[in-house]
Amino acid sequence: LSEWRKIAMLRDVFSTTSKTVPISIGDDAAVLDDRLVNVVTVDAQVEHVHFERDWLSLRDLGYRAIMTAASDLAAMRATPSAAVVALTLPEGFSDTDLEQLSFGQRDAAKILRCAIVGGNLSRGRDLSLTTTALGHTHAPLLRSGAQVGDTVYLAGEVGLAAAGLRQLQQGRRTGVCVDAWRRPCARMDVVPSLGAATAGIDVSDGLAQDLAHLALASHLRIELDGVPQHAEVLAFERLAGLPAYSLALYGGEDYALLVTSPLPLIGFVPIGRCVQGAGVSFQGTNVDAAKGFDHFAAF
Amino acid sequence: LSEWRKIAMLRDVFSTTSKTVPISIGDDAAVLDDRLVNVVTVDAQVEHVHFERDWLSLRDLGYRAIMTAASDLAAMRATPSAAVVALTLPEGFSDTDLEQLSFGQRDAAKILRCAIVGGNLSRGRDLSLTTTALGHTHAPLLRSGAQVGDTVYLAGEVGLAAAGLRQLQQGRRTGVCVDAWRRPCARMDVVPSLGAATAGIDVSDGLAQDLAHLALASHLRIELDGVPQHAEVLAFERLAGLPAYSLALYGGEDYALLVTSPLPLIGFVPIGRCVQGAGVSFQGTNVDAAKGFDHFAAF
Numbered sequence: 001l002s003e004w005r006k007i008a009m010l011r012d013v014f015s016t017t018s019k020t021v022p023i024s025i026g027d028d029a030a031v032l033d034d035r036l037v038n039v040v041t042v043d044a045q046v047e048h049v050h051f052e053r054d055w056l057s058l059r060d061l062g063y064r065a066i067m068t069a070a071s072d073l074a075a076m077r078a079t080p081s082a083a084v085v086a087l088t089l090p091e092g093f094s095d096t097d098l099e100q101l102s103f104g105q106r107d108a109a110k111i112l113r114c115a116i117v118g119g120n121l122s123r124g125r126d127l128s129l130t131t132t133a134l135g136h137t138h139a140p141l142l143r144s145g146a147q148v149g150d151t152v153y154l155a156g157e158v159g160l161a162a163a164g165l166r167q168l169q170q171g172r173r174t175g176v177c178v179d180a181w182r183r184p185c186a187r188m189d190v191v192p193s194l195g196a197a198t199a200g201i202d203v204s205d206g207l208a209q210d211l212a213h214l215a216l217a218s219h220l221r222i223e224l225d226g227v228p229q230h231a232e233v234l235a236f237e238r239l240a241g242l243p244a245y246s247l248a249l250y251g252g253e254d255y256a257l258l259v260t261s262p263l264p265l266i267g268f269v270p271i272g273r274c275v276q277g278a279g280v281s282f283q284g285t286n287v288d289a290a291k292g293f294d295h296f297a298a299f
Numbered sequence: 300l301s302e303w304r305k306i307a308m309l310r311d312v313f314s315t316t317s318k319t320v321p322i323s324i325g326d327d328a329a330v331l332d333d334r335l336v337n338v339v340t341v342d343a344q345v346e347h348v349h350f351e352r353d354w355l356s357l358r359d360l361g362y363r364a365i366m367t368a369a370s371d372l373a374a375m376r377a378t379p380s381a382a383v384v385a386l387t388l389p390e391g392f393s394d395t396d397l398e399q400l401s402f403g404q405r406d407a408a409k410i411l412r413c414a415i416v417g418g419n420l421s422r423g424r425d426l427s428l429t430t431t432a433l434g435h436t437h438a439p440l441l442r443s444g445a446q447v448g449d450t451v452y453l454a455g456e457v458g459l460a461a462a463g464l465r466q467l468q469q470g471r472r473t474g475v476c477v478d479a480w481r482r483p484c485a486r487m488d489v490v491p492s493l494g495a496a497t498a499g500i501d502v503s504d505g506l507a508q509d510l511a512h513l514a515l516a517s518h519l520r521i522e523l524d525g526v527p528q529h530a531e532v533l534a535f536e537r538l539a540g541l542p543a544y545s546l547a548l549y550g551g552e553d554y555a556l557l558v559t560s561p562l563p564l565i566g567f568v569p570i571g572r573c574v575q576g577a578g579v580s581f582q583g584t585n586v587d588a589a590k591g592f593d594h595f596a597a598f
Contacts, residue, residue: 029375030339032337033337034334035334037433038335040336040416042384044385048424084340120341122348124348143325201327
């Protein structure tokens with residue numbers, strides 16, 4: 001059976017049983033150590049919606065799927081323990097293609113020290129990857145914890161992936177922006193710095209929309225002063241006739257980390273502050289959250 | 300934003316924060332009680348592969364998606380704690396449609412005492428539901444634990460859903476078989492009876508294939524004597540010119556529970572035994588596992 005062969009191949013690639021994952025791929029469900037999981041999130045990457053296959057290699061795509069799912073864990077001050085991956089494979093998707101996809105998933109999972117413990121294969125018209133990331137935190141960081149007086153901090157680039165996406169749509173296949181879109185990075189490296197943080201969210205839909213979520217949940221207003229911009233983003237905005245900062249504010253998929261804190265945080269730069277009121281402003285002007293990146297979202 | 304409205308609606312339908320689920324829909328990830336989860340499985344229901352929309356109501360579909368995912372937990376001797384649901388919604392899928400789907404998910408989750416704690420919404424060409432079920436077990440039941448001399452036990456109908464699927468494909472829209480396909484039942488009711496069980500699997504791909512998985516994992520041979528058959532299945536097989544028992548052996552999606560045990564188990568009927576060797580036989584004839592239901596599978 002082709003199905004059995006595919007699953008045996010994935011088991012070889014992910015080979016994930018360990019002391020903390022006694023039962024992995026090959027049974028009806030995976031079994032994990034009792035105290036490994038108290039946070040869960042799911043993310044989907046759907047062909048023709050989130051990506052076109054000629055925009056990135058299958059290995060990039062697998063990598064991207066794991067990282068975008070894990071990013072939500074970082075925003076909760078959690079670290080990843082395990083992931084399950086549900087794949088919809090279209091007609092003509094070969095076992096070699098599946099292997100490339102799984103190599104990318106494995107690459108990302110290794111960096112995150114996250115085991116891929118199971119999944120599901122289905123046929124379907126369009127290629128899609130639905131990744132459930134399981135993690136653990138001792139103190140969840142919520143969207144609702146920001147306090148008036150807190151500073152807003154950012155770790156990571158914003159606007160770079162959105163520039164890359166536009167370049168890909170225009171036919172460009174190389175460059176810093178394209179690479180940023182293809183291989184986002186869940187910011188687990190700064191999770192240990194989040195001790196004093198009061199609220200957090202990852203930037204998947206653009207600063208405007210994600211800050212609006214945070215402001216709404218915390219019942220306050222966020223005033224942005226300015227945002228560090230990569231030279232390539234500024235150059236692309238000029239070339240494309242876009243207003244400066246528009247990609248940072250309204251472009252998604254950077255998976256930077258946005259947090260609020262009364263104290264400075266290592267690895268983060270200050271970009272604004274929490275004040276009384278509602279909504280989000282950028283350099284004194286109200287920002288329209290509805291303009292953010294929208295292909296539906298995690299909930 | 301239509302996305303925000305959809306997510307607010309789902310939060311209202313699932314409304315799942317509780318003592319054991321402090322953070323549910325509305326943040327970057329859900330937060331669960333520390334000892335709630337040590338088993339995880341994922342299942343997908345994809346339009347044109349697993350179902351056509353005129354075969355069942357959207358409420359049935361939501362119900363079905365939760366039950367098929369949870370069935371894998373029952374087979375591991377686990378009980379469900381929580382689920383996350385990733386939905387791909389095609390053009391024209393209205394908020395009312397989404398509400399109906401979520402009502403079905405809620406119906407099933409209530410029966411299973413399982414919280415729906417988060418998810419993902421994406422656009423896509425075809426409707427699909429990818430459900431990750433999280434559960435807990437004190438003693439996982441594996442496919443590999445069967446012993447020579449054990450009896451093979453079954454809880455639930457086999458062949459009924461396969462007859463229903465064929466009737467739906469032929470245009471029939473009512474009846475016992477059709478209902479069995481539309482509203483499968485994860486057999487959590489018999490999980491407490493599994494104390495003496497040595498191995499388990501749920502019947503998603505037909506007896507032939509699922510018993511072959513069990514025999515292979517346990518390094519033994521399974522001899523089936525006979526299988527209880529619903530009168531409707533026998534009648535349908537006669538009418539369709541199919542060999543008796545072919546739907547039970549080769550038709551999938553009943554989500555009955557198949558276990559091995561040296562002792563009788565309440566709620567189960569004996570259907571065969573474990574002997575030395577390999578493969579599966581039915582009434583003395585070798586069974587071809589490769590003929591089982593195949594639209595890929597969970598791993």
